Amino acid sequence: MTVFTLILALMIVGLAEGGRHLDVEVMSSRRNLRVTLNSVQVLDARIGTLLNDGTQAMGLHLLTLNQHSGAVIMKKTFNTTEFAAGLALYPVLTSIAAGRIAIFAVLAEASLNLARVTRQLLAGFGVHSASVLRVRNYLACVLTVGGVTHGDAAVLDADTISLNTFASPVIFHAVIPLSDPDSCSWMKDNNKRKKFCSQYDGYGDFCDCENPLPLDFPKQKLANSVIENIPVLIIAGNRPTELYRSIRSLLEQPGGAPEKILVTVEGDYPEVFQLLNLLQIRYQSFRPALDYSTLLDLNDTRVFYAARISRHYHDALQLAFRLHPNAPAVILLEEDLIASPDFLSFFNQTAFLLASDPSLYCISAWNDLGALHTSRDTGLLMRVETMVGNGWMLTRRIFQEVEGTWPMNVGEGDWDMWLRIDENAAQRECVIPAVSRVFHYGLTGAHVRGPMTIAHFAGHLTTSQPNIWLKDTHKLVQTEYEKSIYELLESPNIVFHNTSLSPCNKNYLPKNFTETLVIFFEMTQGLDKAGWALLAACLGLWHLDTRGHHRGLFRFNYYNTTVLAIGYPFSDYSYLKPPKICMPKKIETTTELQLLDTLVVENRRRHRVADLEEFLPSLMLDVRIPSFAYS
Template sequence: MRNHRNQNRSGSGGGASSYASPRARASILLFFIGLVSILSLFSLDLSSDNTETTERGYSENEIRILQAQLDKLKRDLVQQKTERLKAELVFHRNMHTIEAMIGSHGTLDEVKNMVSNIKADAEIETVEGKEKIDLMELSRREELEERSRRRRPYAHSDSHSERERRMFEIAKKAERSRNDETMFKEKLESPFLNDDKLNNAKTKQYIDSQPPNAKGFPVVLLTYNRPERLNTTLGSLLKVRGIVKEKVLGVQDGTIESVTNVLRYRRVLINKRIETPMDRKRVTLKNGKIDGGAKIAMHYGYSLRKAFETFPDAPAIVVIEDDFLFSPDFMEFFVSVAPTVETDDTLWIASAWNDNGFQENVNVKDHSKILRTDQFPGLGWMLLRSIWTEISQNWPANQWDWYMRNPLTSKWRDCVYPEVPRDFHTGTRGTFMDADTHKKYFDRIRYNTDANFRWSPNVYKEVRVGNYEKSFVETLKSSVHVTEGWQLEVPSDIPLVVWYVQNPHPSQEKSVKPLMERFGIWHQLMRGSRQGVHEFWYRNKKVIFINTYNPPKMSHEKMKKQLWFWGYRKQTKWISYKPKGIPVFKPMDLLYQMKQPLPKDVSLEPNFAGVDVKITAASKDQTGESCSTVCVSKHLSCNAKYLPLINNCDTLKEYFNCKKCTESVGGDQPNFVSEEGDSCLVNSDPSYFSCEGHFYSARRLCPCM
């Protein structure tokens, strides 16, 4: 008002006539002072009548004022936090633009660290902001308490003890937040591999020391445009023993927001591949269509490079895609075989996938079997940093998986994989996938779901090339070598070896595809094989399928081109173990024999005709022993082929005092269990017949020879 009057005065040019006399101004001033005094007394009377004090000595009006102030502070803090998070989002979206500006070298890691710091700072500032609110609330409360004590000296307060308690809680929250920030920023190390070559003792000592929940290698997950499957995959992955979110990097091909949201929801690390005009040109065909193989190869090369940059101390990474399910021991498999993959010069990759791991083609009783193959399986695999350095120099512009399968890339080294797969492929739609292909080759895969399974500490020894081949030779020597096709159609507890000859070139697939379909495995002969050898199960018996094909001699350059298909340069070295007189089958001839009626003297069910089988009952002292042990005590051997013939109540009653006889399921049957009321148990599932089965309170009935 004073300014307004001054402006009026300057506008009128000044003059005494514009103002009242000093005496009049003094009278007006006294009048207003008196009026204000009367109103003040009146308001005090009203407040004394209408306001009640609280037990702590301050009025409800003061509480409302305080609450309003606190609410305003909280709203301001939320607004500041929202603006800060918006700024972070904008920065995150522009991160790859910045990356393109600064190039793939130099300060890219600094840009990522800036994003990480923004996230961590946002969390810290949120906690600190709440601390400020809590402290301001306490300070105001103490001030009101002090005013209350001045008005009511007899009132007591525990504000100091409350302040100490609240300060302690706030300090704990801040400390937890700072610890989380440190964990988020620190470099993640993987101690499972050493820089130096491991000797056997050191490797064994290390693996034996690993706890069941030991953390494994960093995981890089490639994703594109399937947010629902991505969410399912991450949900399954994060349940795997040894997986931590801070060591999972999701590499997104593009910027689809729904895919990014899933990665954020699962709180894994995120990296996006932004396609440049040059990239677009490279993956576009002359007809304007996108070359899916080229686009995938580019995404894979980018993702593998970014994974090793993101985890600079990791000696290896595990590579997966966005349409997998995982076994509980998925990571433990890689941890178990990693020392051998690193130190065995004949190995270069470990994969959790078995191309022929179908329900009918694996041993459902044994989840610990590990095999070798000279063709890259993919679909959940471990890549050493040293191997990436080796293969990244010539990373292909297209068909990256066939580049990995080329023997000139692998340098004749093997991959190790479990007979029972440790992951499952769920995607029915993709660049090279449709529903029919998935149903035929992927839907029947049997992957491990047993959460109680643990890998043996010595598994790394079993896959070393010397031990692996020694075990294989022993199996060849103790197996039955097939002479007629019908032998593959009857039960057998002993592995069967089939010698055959077939050119593995894709142009010759028609000759072998019907036979492979009969067995239920891939018609592409290189899948799952090593040096011409397939190992799989057919009708509950193990089959070893050995290809004796001998490539023709040709020039070096022509041979290099053919290697892509053949996978080997010479005839399998296992040909020297073929017994004399054993035939080498052509696929179509073998299939024809398998389809023929069985000879009259042969039955699908085994019989004792012409066979010296002694039915032997375990004694009381042999309670809990297997049939193998029982037969050995008689200087004989057990043959599970004849277990079905004694798997009935009448035979059991001849050897045991059975008060009752019931059907059950188990590899320890047929047997007699005295603890269950002298019961005899008959096995109702033929797939469980075994000479090795045993139960602590059971006495077995055994076919000994």
């Protein structure tokens, strides 16, 4: 075996006599990863060890240290042996405050799903060896964020795959200087911020030494506000950095104020509570009501966490309405959702619809079909039959209606799926925007992993302007909306799409058609996804179920082409179907459905939108496109 060992940098930093320093030792290998600071072991990760979320401890490990004391203030593991796990690197790296000390090392393997764009991100951050890391190779790097790389070492072996071996360990030693204890402005003038920023990392310029964000965000008045007494409820767990971004996105926009926000937290997490106290946000902690031991019988973590989340939502809504007795409604967010700059303005302009139209039961800031290439008009609103979460408004009346039967025990299902059943929907609809008003920032969750993030969340379009006037909000009431839909479908600008090409063929739809295209596909009833799954997956839309339609009509853009997809014969608008028109085939086998699941993770690459992708540098656009049977 030929082993090529590359030592990019291994140095002992010269220090002035009497200077404060930190002695760092790192060992990166197949079975063990150890980090020692001034002879104290602060990390001992071994292959087979499980993290708190149940995943393996292998992959790329990151520790950040307080640059004044050398204390560990953040630990992260990115299991880049799993598809799309590298997506989590971008938000973490960009959230580390300048001046922190960062240590990177590999346990077992880290390169399998380390995409080119992620390698470039790491190299730009100072981990130069990441750009040349091979399979089963190891690295160790110590750097000052925004400053110098103190040492970067890697063992690169090109033959590990062919010989089924692992590279030799990297053993790294460096002595680096610590900063003056009084070098940060927040260490001098605010004891609360000093304590918080000394203990924790991941808050970016909130803990910046030179120009930290103010603790009190300037209040901006929301013009013509009708939602002053409607609170924003944030459902949270132990993800404080994500929670901070969500809260900050609210406080930085018109109508955002600390007293308007209520956070409910399931569990006891000191970092979360210290953050909320620092931001002067009201919160309530709930003790987890369900015992993990119930899994001994169910052996299903997804079912268990579904019940816990459902109960948390129920208890949080009860609390919000009790603390705000005059509130007619509540706006809900989760901690990994970032609100657009016009999030509160969006609800301010649409709140009257819930109060005046009994055929509606929610307003949502999220469009399930709103990918980069399928949503354009920021002022357009639509009605859909599916209850849509991810930033939504629920009235007190509707909550009281469903409160008594809300699923709260293991095995009763997910709260959002339960709200969508016919008994609760009662033929009511939700109003959604064509372009979403929230961005799903989290890579993983109770039901979301990396592949789903790539397929349906990472490339989701969100507005960026604070003042967007919504079009014809009065036409969202039921009678007016139906009238506008019929007018649209029966207008002379409609063209019925008739082709035998597969929806996966790149020529299936034009990107810049000036008239509205109508597509018919097979759909026998509201939950029949066999026809929609193929069409949606091929076009880069949500395909896992038939959410996002109004009476069987799906409305979206394909780049600059307006498309109306009608499920035949289920849709009320099926009468418009011309005779002998071609319809896409239905999915008929499990194998075909699995092929679609393979396809959708490539949709961000297959449906490129170059002018928007510059705002989403975390997208993994360099993975290979699999061959696909329907193309």
